[in-house]
Amino acid sequence: MRKSFLILSSIFFMSLLILSCEKDPTSALIQDVSVDQTGNSAATIKATILDDNGALKSAKLFFKASTAATFKSVDLAGTVNGVFYAKIDSFPLGTEVSYYIEAINSEDLTTVYPTGAPTTVEKFTSGVVSNSTLFVNEVFANGTKAPDTSNPDWAEIYNSGTTAVDLTGYAIQDDVSKPAAKRFIKAGLSVPAKGYLIIHTEVNNDQAVEGTGSFGLSTTNSDGVTLFNSKGQVVNRLEYPAPSAGQPTGTPNKSWGRFADGTATQGWMVPTKGAANTAVTPN
Secondary structure, X not given: OXXXXXXXXXXXXXXXXXXXXXXXXXXXXXXXXXXXXXOOOOOEEEEEEEOOXXXXXXXXXXXXXXXXXXXXXXXXXXXXXXXXXXXXXXXXOOOEEEEEEEXXXXXXXXXXXXXXXXXXXXXXEOOEOOOOOEEEEEEEOOOOOXXXXXXXXXXXXXXXXXXXXXXXXXXXXXXOOOHHHOEEEOOOOXXXXXXXXXXXXXXXXXXOEEXXXXXXXXXXXXXXXXXXXXXXXXXXXXXXXXXXXXXXXXXXXXXXXXXXXXXXXXXXXXXXOOOOOOOOEOO
């Protein structure tokens, strides 16, 4: 009898030990989330989803234009402990898009990214690069016109960063609705840290460009220059108003630029082609 009691006690304590060693179920982990987009086409959103419990029951991406009332959803394709991805609808250029990810594992535990979703969401702007160090810093519209190439219209690109930026595949353009007018920057050119690159918008003998795309800048209406990266996304744009008393037609012709370089303050100024901008002239 005593022996049987000892055996039963041992089994009971062993069971307790086994139960105490079992891990509580854990929720999935969502990390390394990124957005990949060419121009303002349908973006692909990727994420790594890790889970110790095996296959997920579901992994969904919720998205909408930030001004919309409700989210749409699409299933994320992938394998647990690997990369999941989904392509969302395309949105007009410049549209702010909100999104979040939800994963439910085999233990019916739900994880969202970012934490607090859907109250808290991630955002990106369709077709627009965020946090670039490149700026369209100054534009000059009242230059000489073909066949006179002595002082043509130009745009100045400024790099506010601490490392050079390779502009292979980049382009400039005034009217984004006319892709044939894109002026592509020559492969291998870069903008040095805290430096400048000048691109003439019309003349075909400009050593900084390749291809046949060209455009002129208006001296009678508002106009501007947009810089695109190699994926066709907007990096930066500088737009000037219709010429006014601040832009005389005599000498010296004024440019429109940022002061200081790479900042939001803009105005007419004496041209500083390839150099630091001077104070703007109030309009």
